[in-house]
Amino acid sequence: MEDSRLDSKEGEQDERVESDFPLTRLFEKLCPIYMVYGMTYDEFWHGDVYRALFYKKAYRERMRIQGELNDYNFWLQGMYFYEAVCDASPIYHAFAKKGTKPLPYPDEPYGVKHKREKEMTEQDIKNGRLIAQVQFDNWFRATKNHFDNIGKGGKNETEIDNK
Amino acid sequence: MNTKIELEYEGQNYTLEYDRDGIRMLESRGFKLEEFLQKPMTNTELVFQGAFLKNHPNTKLTTIDEIFKECPDKAGLMSTLNKMITDSYNSLLSEPEDDDPKKVQWKTVDLTPKKESKTKE
Numbered sequence: 491m492e493d494s495r496l497d498s499k500e501g502e503q504d505e506r507v508e509s510d511f512p513l514t515r516l517f518e519k520l521c522p523i524y525m526v527y528g529m530t531y532d533e534f535w536h537g538d539v540y541r542a543l544f545y546k547k548a549y550r551e552r553m554r555i556q557g558e559l560n561d562y563n564f565w566l567q568g569m570y571f572y573e574a575v576c577d578a579s580p581i582y583h584a585f586a587k588k589g590t591k592p593l594p595y596p597d598e599p600y601g602v603k604h605k606r607e608k609e610m611t612e613q614d615i616k617n618g619r620l621i622a623q624v625q626f627d628n629w630f631r632a633t634k635n636h637f638d639n640i641g642k643g644g645k646n647e648t649e650i651d652n653k
Numbered sequence: 654m655n656t657k658i659e660l661e662y663e664g665q666n667y668t669l670e671y672d673r674d675g676i677r678m679l680e681s682r683g684f685k686l687e688e689f690l691q692k693p694m695t696n697t698e699l700v701f702q703g704a705f706l707k708n709h710p711n712t713k714l715t716t717i718d719e720i721f722k723e724c725p726d727k728a729g730l731m732s733t734l735n736k737m738i739t740d741s742y743n744s745l746l747s748e749p750e751d752d753d754p755k756k757v758q759w760k761t762v763d764l765t766p767k768k769e770s771k772t773k774e
Contacts, residue, residue: 509677509680511677511680511681512686513676513677513680513686513741514677514681516742516745517673517676517677517742517745520745534673535673535674535677536672536673536674538672539655539672539744540655540740540744542744542745
């Protein structure tokens with residue numbers, strides 16, 4: 491015995507399943523959309539009704555951030571293309587001398603190079619501070635000894651200045 | 654965030670609230686939103702029963718009916734249940750608050766000519 495439901499056209503079966511009740515129909519229509527927003531089926535039907543609002547807001551925020559990230563990535567890729575073309579440009583010159591070579595392409599991504607430069611700068615600052623501290627301590631010790639010697643009746647100031 | 658009704662009956666605490674599955678069941682039992690919005694005092698017992706479906710689905714109908722009879726201020730109760738039901742679909746259709754400063758703000762400007770009042774001396 492043939493099942494007539496199998497002969498139905500696309501879309502007809504969906505219309506037959508659609509609820510006659512307005513609120514139920516609305517919920518069933520919006521449920522897949524909110525599942526795209528990240529809500530689970532159980533949360534949509536059994537959770538607090540106001541969660542839907544936050545899921546919608548979170549989805550829009552996620553799309554905005556994703557858009558900004560994509561924009562940055564596309565810009566960065568453009569930078570790499572630009573660098574590649576510029577580095578290779580010497581050999582594209584029509585009257586380039588024999589033996590002309592392209593400029594070397596960077597060994598590492600821009601982010602790694604920038605991070606390493608930033609780390610070195612911080613290390614340099616720390617080293618500079620240590621050196622300054624040591625020099626100050628030496629100067630302080632020397633000055634203290636000098637005035638201690640004067641106080642104990644050691645060499646007078648004029649003899650030290652002449653040296 | 655959900656609006657809830659908390660009550661105590663015979664030593665037991667009840668929290669009444671709606672979820673979308675509960676409203677779907679209400680509609681399958683004959684609840685009609687349009688009728689309820691226009692005449693809030695229709696289908697009152699059905700609406701009240703529906704509020705038990707989320708947190709107390711196994712509560713007997715006779716118990717629910719007794720609780721409903723004992724509840725004071727039925728008009729206020731129906732008003733609250735009305736709000737809870739409308740929240741279930743308003744939360745899907747309303748737009749979240751936007752903090753974007755570039756959002757367009759508009760206001761009406763009254764450009765109707767104003768008559769100057771001549772004062773007689």
